Amino acid sequence: MIKAGLIVNPIAGMGGNVGLKGTDGEMYKKAIELGAIPVTPQRIETVLSFIKRRDLYFLVAPKIMGEDFLEGYGFNYEVVGKIGNETNAEDTKRIAKEMLKKGIDILIFVGGDGTARDICSAIDRKIAVVAIPSGVKMFSSVFALSAHAAAEMIDSLSNKFVDREVLDIDEEAFRNNKLSAELYGFLKVPEVKSLLQKGKESSNVTQSAETYKIEIAKHIFEKMEDDILYILGPGTTLEAIADRIGVKKTLLGVDGVYNKKLIGKDLNEEGILKLINAYKKTKIIVTPIGGNGFIFGRGSKQITPKILKIVGKENIIVVGTMDKIGHLECLRVDTGDIEVDKSLVGYMHVITGYNEEMIIEVQY
Template sequence: MKKIGFLVNPIAGMGGAVGLKGTDGDAFVKAVNLGARPIASERAKRALQDLHLRLRDDDLLMLTCSDRMGEDVLKETGLLYNIVYDIHGKTSAADTREACKRFLASDVDLVLFCGGDGTARDVYSVIRTDIPMLGIPAGVKMYSGVFAIDPVAVCDLLEDLFSHQKDSDLERPRIKIRDAEVIDIDENAYRDGTLKMEVFGYAKTPYKPTLVQGRKFVFYGEDEEVSKKAIGRFASEFMRDGSLYILGAGTTTKVVADALNLKKTLLGVDVIKDGRLIKSDTNENDLLNILKDEKSKKIIVSPIGAQGFIFGRGNQQISSKVIRKVGIENVIVIATPYKLEQTPHLFVDTGDADLDRLFSGCMSVVCGYRMAQRKEVLGARKVRSLK
């Protein structure tokens, strides 16, 4: 019988839509006060909802935590499970670590967790390289290489990893186990606009191209800066068309603001119109309110280096509701030629599968002054058909 240790960080990702860039420390209380809603459980359910059908010819036992750290999700999936760790009251990183100790003692084949980089770090601190780990993406920032592209990909990965290969599956590439970086950042510095990344170690994780994300890369160099400035100069020209622009996070979008002589929230989302800063470091509600009275509106974002995400990682303020109000035809993606070269595909993971699917196909990416490249976008995939 295959055994999976499964846990959910119930507060993961709550800081995203409200613009807090994480839920570590006191940020969780602030997020709740700003109206943040839990998202981790729903993403975990989406990942596991068909797994009992996918592995119907195999025995699988989920070992988990009580209540909202795992049990509540598994109750709705049809999967067989046992509770090996009981939570009491407010949960913390200590609960994650203790649960992982129980998983190790129970000799699980894989630890599946739902959260972000902080949760990945806590899991890795216990299991190290003894067993593989896989993340259901639910955090605000996910720079580590141990996360699936989206919740649906988790089910596909687990099916390929644990199912017996049938004659009809002989052409399907088998899952590899690779070493992947576990990365976390200083959230306080992140909120102040400084990105401080630290590699905590290299975990074992299942890997299949287009199903598991890579780690984030930051690109440097003289050519890179020249390309960014060319993009910024071009954007500063077309942004004076009277439209309202939502400017996403990152160093590439910062150069756009620099070209307009505006101060950019480096790791936040700002709003610009007619060369003026309308509002800085916005959250989802700010954006929805601002958009109400605007006829012409656009979004400018840049993919996370090497990972390729344009929505759903570090910019959850630009939610599916915001994108629908703007229209996907009014989304402008910018990236330097080298970043595009090092980023095989673009991805979208807003939590709204129908919207994500609309992005599927090729889109033009502004990569210089009046220059663009076509790049494939892999939106949400349909759930793999059951056999």
């Protein structure tokens, strides 16, 4: 029997159809005033109707946060936690923690970037999640592509998982047409192959993301030169590289490595500049953050235009696993300095495995 947690953010996505760009904080009340209707019930009901396996036992959040939608699908369940008439982010976090404590194999949630952020802060990468998209903001790469893909993740659950970024933006700034995305953490999601690809033309992604990460780490480790300062950006691929070097990296932060020793941890712009000034030559290693291929400007704000100007495009090494890079039309930069963005465009090599590279265009 698989124990699955289920948490539905009942207000996620309501801002979209009334043009609010999100329902974080008090904004959902405005959405209701404007006549917004809940979109999450339909999402979760579609997923539940697609699930084929019958060996699921649900630990579900109360009422509109999950319980209301499970009726009629034939699953056994128990309700976890309590909620009031109005729900908020604290409910999501508290109930997710309770579920974790009670013991679940997977947590299914419905929501957007805000919900993903709450789930991430509650459970981190302790258990895997199936994230059903329902929000207005969808910058995180944790979400299943569709209701069917979510059901397939649940049906084919194994011990293979991939780490995916949780990004969220400043909604207030977004409403003023300014996009400022921050990397908040990582969630584990099941790794699945598409149902439709069978036979002669089987998959392009031949290995698991974890194997690719190990390959990338080995490749970078072997090519690392002495007497060069390496600035390591955020992300789990960079974490794998740090592990291979034998140093402990900050997952969301930017760290400095010199002669395979950690010399700077969780650096800000000032910290990075100090190191660059102290050493003769610098290389920056980054991976795209989120599903849109941003290597600079979203999620790795510590590496500023000033730093990029000094280091130069030729000293930037981009890494990324095939399950991520293969899905990108291009890499993107949005550093906030148009001249720096322009200097980074063109074709770039991305290390995708051991002695394996992908050439992909950089756009701004």
